[in-house]
Amino acid sequence: DIVMTQSPDSLAVSLGERATINCKSSQSVLYSSNNKNYLAWYQQKVGQPPKLLIYWASTRGSGVPDRFSGSGSGTDFSLTINSLQAEDVAVYYCQQYYTTRRTFGQGTNLEIK
Amino acid sequence: EVQLLESGGGLVQPGESLRLSCAASGFTFINYAMNWVRQAPGKGLEWVSAISGSGDSTSYADSVKGRFTISRDNSKNTVYLQMNSLRAEDTAVYFCAKDDHIAVTGYYFDYWGQGTLVTVSS
Numbered sequence: 747d748i749v750m751t752q753s754p755d756s757l758a759v760s761l762g763e764r765a766t767i768n769c770k771s772s773q774s775v776l777y778s779s780n781n782k783n784y785l786a787w788y789q790q791k792v793g794q795p796p797k798l799l800i801y802w803a804s805t806r807g808s809g810v811p812d813r814f815s816g817s818g819s820g821t822d823f824s825l826t827i828n829s830l831q832a833e834d835v836a837v838y839y840c841q842q843y844y845t846t847r848r849t850f851g852q853g854t855n856l857e858i859k
Numbered sequence: 860e861v862q863l864l865e866s867g868g869g870l871v872q873p874g875e876s877l878r879l880s881c882a883a884s885g886f887t888f889i890n891y892a893m894n895w896v897r898q899a900p901g902k903g904l905e906w907v908s909a910i911s912g913s914g915d916s917t918s919y920a921d922s923v924k925g926r927f928t929i930s931r932d933n934s935k936n937t938v939y940l941q942m943n944s945l946r947a948e949d950t951a952v953y954f955c956a957k958d959d960h961i962a963v964t965g966y967y968f969d970y971w972g973q974g975t976l977v978t979v980s981s
Contacts, residue, residue: 747921786967788904795954795971796904807969839904846918846964848894848906 748772748842752851758859765827767854769840774820777844784844787816787825790853791836799838800825832858861885861970863955868975871945875979879940881955881972888936889913892958892965895929895940897951898974907953910938912961923949945979952976 749772759765775784783803788796798807800816803823813828827834835858840851867879881893895907908929909918917929928941938955953975956968 784966788968790904795973796968797971798967798969801959801967801969841904841967843966846909847920848909848965850904850906853903 747847748775748845748849750840750842750849750851752838752840752854754854755852756855756857758857759827759830760859761832762829765830765834765856767825767838767840767856769818769823769825769851771821771823771842771844773844775842775844776820783819783823784842785816785818785823786841786843787814788839788841789834789836790839796839827856830858861957863957863970863972865953865955865972865975868953868977870978870980872981873946873979875945876941876943877945877977879942879953879955879975879977881938881940883936883938883955883957886957888931889933890961892960892963893929893931893938894956894958894965894968895938896954896956896968896971897949898954899948899951902951905951908940909958909963909965911963916963918963942977945977947979950977950979 753768785803787800790796804816837853894909910929914931926944931938955972957970958965959969960966
């Protein structure tokens with residue numbers, strides 16, 4: 747299985763500042779035939795199910811604010827949250843869907859400083 | 860509006876069985892693969908199983924292969940997870956998740972249910 751490793755495990759950022767979460771896959775998730783990265787990001791708030799934020803590494807999900815952006819290719823990816831809001835406090839997960847047996851990163855806990 | 864409603868969780872003893880259900884609405888059910896994803900208390904997300912839109916293809920995580928069976932009834936817009944020989948390490952909230960693809964190879968999960976808690980303990 748592809749191993750997804752996120753960094754850092756936890757992050758504290760001031761309101762209005764930028765937060766960046768990294769995700770590294772143990773093998774490339776870039777599918778050469780369509781040049782797409784099979785990488786998604788999810789946000790999970792306390793007591794709630796995960797919510798899709800980003801897919802194809804950089805496409806925002808439905809209704810996701812444009813302060814959330816995804817970047818990267820191959821094995822190295824980032825989720826950036828600009829102008830952090832209080833409601834962004836959550837655990838963030840990356841996930842690869844390059845293989846049928848989808849795998850998630852261990853999660854990054856984002857807090858307000 | 861897409862809705863996924865899980866049911867069937869509860870407290871069981873090691874070695875026992877449980878069947879989870881997920882009733883879907885708000886989309887053309889047969890056109891999408893469905894998945895089960897679990898989350899142990901205080902832990903991260905683990906993909907468990909997937910089934911294609913037609914139901915003719917399935918996939919499982921190694922941790923549950925041979926013990927869990929995923930199925931679907933497209934006439935009832937419902938996906939199931941039959942869990943046998945349950946172990947303490949199967950204790951988790953089980954989420955039903957809609958795939959944005961019809962095949963079991965799958966893509967990302969665009970909608971999730973609220974989850975149902977399964978506790979395996981003597």
